[in-house]
Amino acid sequence: MDGILNIYKEKGFTSHDVVAIVRRELHTKKVGHTGTLDPDAEGVLPICVGKATKLSDLIMDGHKSYRAILGLGVTTTTEDASGEVLEEKPVDFDEEKIRAAIAKFIGEIEQIPPMYSAIKVNGKKLYELAREGKEIERKTRKITIHDIRIRQFLPPNQVEIDVDCTKGTYIRTLCADIGKALGCGGHMATLLRTGTGNFKLEDAVKLDKLKELAAEDRVSEIFLSMEDALSDLPKVVVSETSTKFLYNGAKIQSRFCTGDKLVTGQMVTVFDWQHNLIGLYTVMDDAGMYIKPFKMLI
Numbered sequence: 001m002d003g004i005l006n007i008y009k010e011k012g013f014t015s016h017d018v019v020a021i022v023r024r025e026l027h028t029k030k031v032g033h034t035g036t037l038d039p040d041a042e043g044v045l046p047i048c049v050g051k052a053t054k055l056s057d058l059i060m061d062g063h064k065s066y067r068a069i070l071g072l073g074v075t076t077t078t079e080d081a082s083g084e085v086l087e088e089k090p091v092d093f094d095e096e097k098i099r100a101a102i103a104k105f106i107g108e109i110e111q112i113p114p115m116y117s118a119i120k121v122n123g124k125k126l127y128e129l130a131r132e133g134k135e136i137e138r139k140t141r142k143i144t145i146h147d148i149r150i151r152q153f154l155p156p157n158q159v160e161i162d163v164d165c166t167k168g169t170y171i172r173t174l175c176a177d178i179g180k181a182l183g184c185g186g187h188m189a190t191l192l193r194t195g196t197g198n199f200k201l202e203d204a205v206k207l208d209k210l211k212e213l214a215a216e217d218r219v220s221e222i223f224l225s226m227e228d229a230l231s232d233l234p235k236v237v238v239s240e241t242s243t244k245f246l247y248n249g250a251k252i253q254s255r256f257c258t259g260d261k262l263v264t265g266q267m268v269t270v271f272d273w274q275h276n277l278i279g280l281y282t283v284m285d286d287a288g289m290y291i292k293p294f295k296m297l298i
Contacts, residue, residue, distance in 0.1 A: 043193030062197025
């Protein structure tokens, strides 16, 4: 099987647990996830199977959407509810002040990754160092928060928010930073990933359902093909005369391509003349327009 499963990861499972279960249920080793979700977090976790594992990085780079509950007045070691409480402060639950503070985090901002994260420093993961009681200096990262929408205020100290952001954003750090900006501290009380790229919460399937379908040999019903996963990219079909060059991974001149209009610098999905997906290509224009392989999918 080559395709992607939109799995709903439930609390208590690690992303690696989900990969292991999919491997076992589908009897295949070629399985990979598309971005870690903490054990306490829930929601969308696309799982790539077979040749689709080549798309993991591309899916991982897609925009993310989350629903979180920001807990004000409590700061923890992990910036979420699983950590030890470091400090508690009274909360001035002024809705207008909270709105104003949150609004300042929309746009391109700098964020310091938390110590309890899987980022590696000198070959060791930060959370491993944190568990040893060590804290090291981390470089700030530029991220983009496209939008933060307040769903509801939950007095006396919580706010439910929806966040749209780029890859690499730590929502618990965002919550902690909002709390810091309000002067009372804060942490992420809960987290639900509602979307990553084209994969949405309403289409996600829980592991029990996957097991049920696997037992009935019906997993294909919930597989998203690679073609469907890449449907938002322009499509190019290469003529039969260039098939040999196509399968050899060579560049193809634009005159042998039909389909969507080619624009220099864009990425396109490329199919052979029989409409078999071959790979992702980049459109180049060096004294003549052509497409160049970016990632072969055959």
